[in-house]
Amino acid sequence: MDLTDTTELALDHPSLYFNRELSLLQFNRRVLALAQDPKVPLLERLKFLCIVSNNLDEFFEVRVAGLIQQIAFGSTQTGPDGALPEAVLETVSAETHRLIGEQYRCLNECLLPELARESICFLRRADWTAAQREWVRLYFEREVLPVLTPMSLDPAHPFPKVQNKGLNFAVTLEGRDAYGRSSPIAIVQAPRVLPRIVKLPTHIAGPNDFIFLSSIIHDNVDRLFHGLKVTGFHQFRVTRNSELFVDEEEVDNLLSALAGELPRRHFGEEVRLEVADTCPPEVVEFLLKHFKLEHSDLFQVPGPVNLARLMAVIDLANRPDLLFPPFTPAQPKAISGHTSLFALLRRRPLLLHHPYQSFSPVVEFIRQAAQDPDVLAIKQTLYRTTPNSPIVDALIDAAVAGKQVTAVVELKARFDEANNIALAERLEAVGAQVVYGIVGHKTHAKMALVVRREKTGIRLYGHLGTGNYHPRTARQYTDLSLLTADPDLTQDMNDLFMHLTGVGRAPRLRKLLQAPFSLHAGILARIRRETELARAGKGGRIIARMNSLLEPEIIRALYEASRAGVRIDLIVRGVCCLRPGISGVSDNIRVLSVVDRFLEHSRVYCFENGGEPEVWAASADWMSRNFFRRLEVAFPIEASDLRKRVMRETLELYLADNCSAWDMQSDGSYVKRRPGAEEACRAAQAILLAKYTETPLYE
Known part of the structure; x- marks a missing residue:
């Protein structure tokens, strides 16, 4: 459709929306660009290549599997772009084939030769x-031999169950065995306990010479x-549908039901077959027929079928000179000299910008609460954390x-x-009250x-964040934490916990916005307020950052705001279904994505509000699932110095990043x-690293 004259175009027209799956693949292209960037340290480039492989695995396990299910059930459901599942799947297949081809070219033509020049070699x-x-x-x-179980294929030996994303080998054979049996093909599965990459000892090889388990x-x-x-x-390698299916309303105990369902994740419906490009056509056809897959589901690759396994080389090589410079996260100056976080928070809130x-300080907040004899209770949500979490x-x-x-x-929490x-069982074993949220809502x-x-009297202290209670990812993801004793915020939190563990109407909150009740309406109201200010000639400004932007009503409201003259900057790391820069519809909207050393994970929304800006941090992206199928919280940053800091560090630096x-x-x-x-050195993450840790992004 020609979008040169869209002044009268309905703002819900499919042409004004992008496809979610293709937008997600676009994000992986941006990550792959880091693997090809000579400014990035070499082993970090290898890491980004592996991250793309991990992302694509999940893309097939969830997104592609979902499309296949929609088609199987005859669904005519479309996204806001109007595309049917069959059309989306066809386009996604073509795009993923191109993307994976670029991955292997990056590996074979760029990374492997450069690694070899650094004496990191993969020996054939x-x-x-x-x-x-x-x-x-x-x-x-x-x-290796003691844990292998070769399986010949005959009437007494059916094709073995192949685990999701496991490494397997199709072995073609000639001759007869001691029983007179002939089997033209056998399957050998590589157990997950075996390392996929093995480092050779230095007395027979170079300092970093590796061989693949497949070669052994x-x-x-x-x-x-x-x-x-x-x-x-x-x-060969098979990717399967990894969604878990538990009808929460039909089970008595969600924990037991999920525990019983988990083993099935390894053996869901097949959605992708990867084989080496040297695999002959007759073996490929045999595998496709067995797994009931089409040629569009086949990926013949010039190298290992699981690039994510190359991540092991980063540790095995022991080459810190080929990695980003290490850094030690800064301790906030505000806590210097304070032995009690509670005493500090009674004076003022504490804002942390991770990593x-x-x-x-977040871990210490929970530890001090656990050890303080005056603390009566601790209430906490846990979405993702480490297996041996200090918080747990x-x-x-x-x-x-x-x-x-x-x-x-x-x-x-998917894959966790x-x-x-x-961890729920550990907590229950010591008498903690453990609940699993609200049926139908994460x-x-x-x-x-x-x-x-x-x-x-009784005083409440709280922590609100944009990221998980996960000490490891807190060193890899950008997120905000607010520690506070604000009575309205903490009372809102207590009301939410009471609602989560009990039953009743949604609480009327003082300051927090909560999904699935007030967050969507609250964001829409603030977008529309900026729209009305612009129409009245009083300006209008919105800056928002998030991981994904998909929700159609929010997108329509942003289009309407743009048409009214509101200047809108959106910092969207991943999926964005809004189309910027369309004359008469979104010519006042800019969308940018920042992809760098750390995963951009903060959600921050800023509304100019006629010169009295509102700044919110949140756990929620602007997606239908976050607004309507999850319990989410957005919290205001009210102290003027903290508000200016959040605007500077999470919005303004990123808008200026070049x-x-x-x-x-x-x-x-x-x-x-x-x-x-x-x-030439301007980058938001580099500026923040230098400010807080005196560490350069690159050396």
Whole structure:
């Protein structure tokens, strides 16, 4: 459709919206660009390549699997762009084939040669010395052979169940065995306990010479089939639908139901087949037929079928000179000299910007609460955290000490279900009250509340965040934390916890915006207020950053605001279904994405409000699921100094970034900003690293 004259175009017209799946693939292209960027340290480039592979695995397990299910059930449901599932799947297939082709070109033509120049080499079988081949033989006998189970295929040996994303080999054979049986093909599965990449000892190789497990098995595969001739050895990998299906309204115990469902994740419906590009057509056709897949589901790749496994090389190589400079997150100056966080918070709120500032004050907040005899209760949401979380340990200590501990554990946090079931059981074992949120809604809000008895009576202290209670990702994701004793905010938090654990009408909150009740309406009201101010000639300004922007009514409101003259800047890291820069519709809207060392994870919304700006931080993206199918919280940044700091550090620096920012075009593509010679080092993350840690982004 020609969008040159769209003044009268309805703002819900499909042409004004992008496809979610294609937008997600666009994000992975931006990550892949970092793997190709010579300014990025070499092993970090390899890491970004692996991240793309992990992202694409989840894309197939969830997004592609979802499209296939829609088609199977005859769904005519479309996204806001109006595309049917069949059309989306066809386009996604073509785009993923192109993207994966670019991945392997990056690996084979850029990264592997540059790694070799740094003496980090992946040795091919044909290049092994006699000493290396003998070492491999002994390694195979000692470490690999005892755990392999070759499976010939005949009426007594059906095709084995192949695990999701597992490494497998199709072995073609000639001859008959001791029973007179002939089997033209056998399957060998590589157990997950085996490392996919093995470092050779330095007495027979260079300092960082590696071989693949597939090469080790290939060189010794005849040991698995005595007396038969091995005529082919071909690696393959299957990706499956990994969504878990539990009807929450039909089960008595969600934890038990999910625990029973988890093993099925490894054996869901097949959605993708990856094979080495050397695999002959007859073997490819055999595998496609067995897995009931089409040629569009086939990915023949010139290299390992799972690039994500190359991540192991980063640690094994021990080359810190090829990584980003290490940094120590700064401790906020405000806590210097304060032994009690509660005493500090009675004086003023504390804002932390992770990973530039340490996550340890958040952990310490829970620890102090657990150890303080005046603390009566701790209430906390847990969406994702580490298996051995210091926060969970502190909650356990608090429960053991006799404090009232309430944990709202989100069992359905995708791919963290097993970990969350384990931590829920640990908490329940010491008498903590553990609940699993609201049926039909994920608890995604990041809240911790401490109830303390003081001389003046009961006082509440709280933590609100944009990211998870996860000390490891707090060093990798950009997020905001607010520690506060504000009576309105903390009372709102307590009301929400009471609502989560009990029943009743949604509480009327004083300051917080909450999904699924007031957040969507609150954001719409503020967009429309800016629209009315612009129409009245009083300006109008919106700056918002988030991971994803998909919700159609919000997008329509932003289009209407743009038409009224509101200047809108959107910093959207990943999926964005809004089309910027369309004359008469969105010519006042800019969309940029920043992709750099740290994953941009903060959600911040700023509304100019006629010169009295409102700044909000939140756990929620602007997506339908966040607004209507999750418990989310947005909290205001009210102290003027903190509000200015949030605007500067999370919005203004990013809008000015001309090193790591990509501008979205009206056709959905992205163009990377290029700095002028005088500003060649300007990047938001670099500025913040230097400010807080005195660490350069690159050396």
